[in-house]
Amino acid sequence: MIQFEKVVKRFGPRTILKELTLHVPAGEILFILGTSGTGKSVLLKTLVGLLRPDEGEIWIDGQEVSKFSEIEYLGIRKKCGMVFQQPALFDSLTVFENVAFGLRRHYRLPEAEIVSRVHSSLAAVHLPDASEKMPGEISYGMQKRVSLARTLALRPQVLLFDEPTTGLDPITTASVNLLIEELSRQFSTTSIVVSHDMTCALSIADRIIMLDQGRIVEEGSPDHMKRSQVPLVKEFLAEVVT
Amino acid sequence: MIKGYAVLDFVGKSVMDSYQGVTQFIQLVVDSLAEGFRPPLRIRETVQQLYFIAVQSLPIILFCVCFAAMVTILESSFHMKLVIQNDSMVPGFAAMLILRELGAVVTALLVTSRVGAGIAAEVGTMKITEQIDALRMLGIRPIHYIVVPRLIASVIGLAILTIIANLVCLFVAFLVSEIYLGFTSGLFITGLVRFIHFQDLVFSIIKGACFGFVIPLVSCHFGFLCASGAEGVGLATTRSVVASSVIIIILDFVLSFVFSFFS
Ligand SMILES: Nc1ncnc2c1ncn2[C@@H]1O[C@H](COP(=O)(O)OP(=O)(O)O)[C@@H](O)[C@H]1O
Ligand SMILES: [Mg+2]
Numbered sequence: 001m002i003q004f005e006k007v008v009k010r011f012g013p014r015t016i017l018k019e020l021t022l023h024v025p026a027g028e029i030l031f032i033l034g035t036s037g038t039g040k041s042v043l044l045k046t047l048v049g050l051l052r053p054d055e056g057e058i059w060i061d062g063q064e065v066s067k068f069s070e071i072e073y074l075g076i077r078k079k080c081g082m083v084f085q086q087p088a089l090f091d092s093l094t095v096f097e098n099v100a101f102g103l104r105r106h107y108r109l110p111e112a113e114i115v116s117r118v119h120s121s122l123a124a125v126h127l128p129d130a131s132e133k134m135p136g137e138i139s140y141g142m143q144k145r146v147s148l149a150r151t152l153a154l155r156p157q158v159l160l161f162d163e164p165t166t167g168l169d170p171i172t173t174a175s176v177n178l179l180i181e182e183l184s185r186q187f188s189t190t191s192i193v194v195s196h197d198m199t200c201a202l203s204i205a206d207r208i209i210m211l212d213q214g215r216i217v218e219e220g221s222p223d224h225m226k227r228s229q230v231p232l233v234k235e236f237l238a239e240v241v242t
Numbered sequence: 243m244i245k246g247y248a249v250l251d252f253v254g255k256s257v258m259d260s261y262q263g264v265t266q267f268i269q270l271v272v273d274s275l276a277e278g279f280r281p282p283l284r285i286r287e288t289v290q291q292l293y294f295i296a297v298q299s300l301p302i303i304l305f306c307v308c309f310a311a312m313v314t315i316l317e318s319s320f321h322m323k324l325v326i327q328n329d330s331m332v333p334g335f336a337a338m339l340i341l342r343e344l345g346a347v348v349t350a351l352l353v354t355s356r357v358g359a360g361i362a363a364e365v366g367t368m369k370i371t372e373q374i375d376a377l378r379m380l381g382i383r384p385i386h387y388i389v390v391p392r393l394i395a396s397v398i399g400l401a402i403l404t405i406i407a408n409l410v411c412l413f414v415a416f417l418v419s420e421i422y423l424g425f426t427s428g429l430f431i432t433g434l435v436r437f438i439h440f441q442d443l444v445f446s447i448i449k450g451a452c453f454g455f456v457i458p459l460v461s462c463h464f465g466f467l468c469a470s471g472a473e474g475v476g477l478a479t480t481r482s483v484v485a486s487s488v489i490i491i492i493l494d495f496v497l498s499f500v501f502s503f504f505s
Contacts, residue, residue: 045375048379050375050378050379070378070383074381077378077379077380077381078381081379082375082379084372084375084376085372086371086372087371088371088372088373088375088376089373089376090373090376090377091373101380102379102380102381105380105381105382106380106381147376150376150380
């Protein structure tokens with residue numbers, strides 16, 4: 001489904017992704033863990049063409065996409081929904097319009113269908129009553145969930161989550177994690193989740209990748225990770241035990 | 243020796259950076275022009291921007307332009323009395339200065355500090371909060387969505403503001419010359435008609451429109467390049483105001499030079 005072949009991404013003199021190779025089969029829930037600043041967000045953004053790789057190939061559904069034009073990428077972005085690290089809501093639009101935004105752009109749907117999809121997406125993130133509020137009037141946690149709903153409303157085949165639970169309280173975190181798992185199983189969505197949350201990764205991931213300085217230092221099933229001897233993985237695991 | 247290399251290195255880097263900046267800016271100008279002709283026209287957004295750029299800037303522009311007019315006419319009177327012991331040519335002289343330079347430039351610089359800074363901060367914030375990435379994910383071309391309405395509104399807005407500023411400026415100059423310098427209205431108007439022509443007003447409007455073209459493009463350029471953090475937004479804002487002001491002053495010279503062949 002998704003393939004990175006020796007992808008290199010540089011910013012000026014700094015190389016962020018170093019010949020990264022990665023295969024994600026359809027339907028998998030893949031967790032990518034790593035400390036801040038190792039290039040996790042850059043990895044996701046390179047996949048959907050928000051950033052372009054300097055070298056290497058990226059394959060999505062049998063197409064090599066890294067040289068696609070911005071117009072050609074539209075189809076990819078319709079297929080791969082991304083939830084950003086920050087809520088990234090449009091300040092001047094209501095919650096409803098934020099969630100409806102992508103639907104109006106990507107699909108020509110009758111208004112009634114849009115309304116019902118927006119409401120079901122907001123209900124899925126436990127925000128049924130927020131639709132007429134402005135982003136500035138709701139809390140950060142609610143904004144993050146609206147941003148989740150905005151992506152879910154598009155019903156993409158591939159879901160990319162960039163730290164979906166960072167900055168959320170434990171209860172909301174648990175419900176967002178549950179939601180990710182449910183969506184993936186129910187609609188057999190392929191999910192790539194960037195996270196710091198080892199506990200959650202161990203409980204819902206099919207496979208976990210540990211990224212360090214733009215390289216994959218360990219990958220495998222949750223069980224494999226638990227037995228790993230790689231120092232960075234052990235540090236992340238120590239968080240879970242204590 | 244090592245110091246020499248460090249200096250060379252620094253100069254080299256600065257030149258490279260500004261070269262890159264200029265090519266990126268030119269790319270933005272080209273893209274914005276191309277996107278400007280692509281449907282859909284975002285009329286509502288453009289009108290909102292026109293309101294923000296033109297209507298809301300009007301009070302401060304009128305206020306400042308009045309003082310600029312007063313000082314222009316008083317200074318010219320003072321200088322003429324000093325040099326040729328006679329200030330009878332003051333009305334025409336001041337009016338010419340106002341139409342050729344003051345009206346358009348003062349307006350543009352005020353709009354830069356108010357609107358340009360605002361646009362840079364807004365776009366910079368959108369950049370660092372990933373809103374621009376989100377737009378692209380949802381199938382929107384950021385230049386079409388953000389830059390084009392501001393560009394159209396700013397060109398129209400500055401052309402209109404320049405006309406208003408010029409007329410108000412002339413009117414204030416007229417009041418000062420009549421009340422303080424003792425010209426009769428007849429004298430003022432004869433002076434005006436002798437020195438200035440309709441094409442001066444047209445050139446002034448063209449200048450205003452050109453400045454209006456520069457301001458949002460420079461602001462958006464620095465906004466799009468904004469680095470993360472509140473500091474990044476501050477820097478983008480400062481740079482855009484400085485760059486716009488410098489470009490306006492240089493462009494004013496270039497346009498005046500070009501227009502001088504027509505009059
Ligand atoms: N647009 C950009 N321009 C320059 N450097 C960037 C850009 N985006 C990210 N970086 C740099 O790339 C590195 C990795 O960033 P990121 O992928 O956001 O880390 P994280 O793993 O915490 O998500 C950081 O050091 C960051 O400074
Ligand atoms: Mg990140």
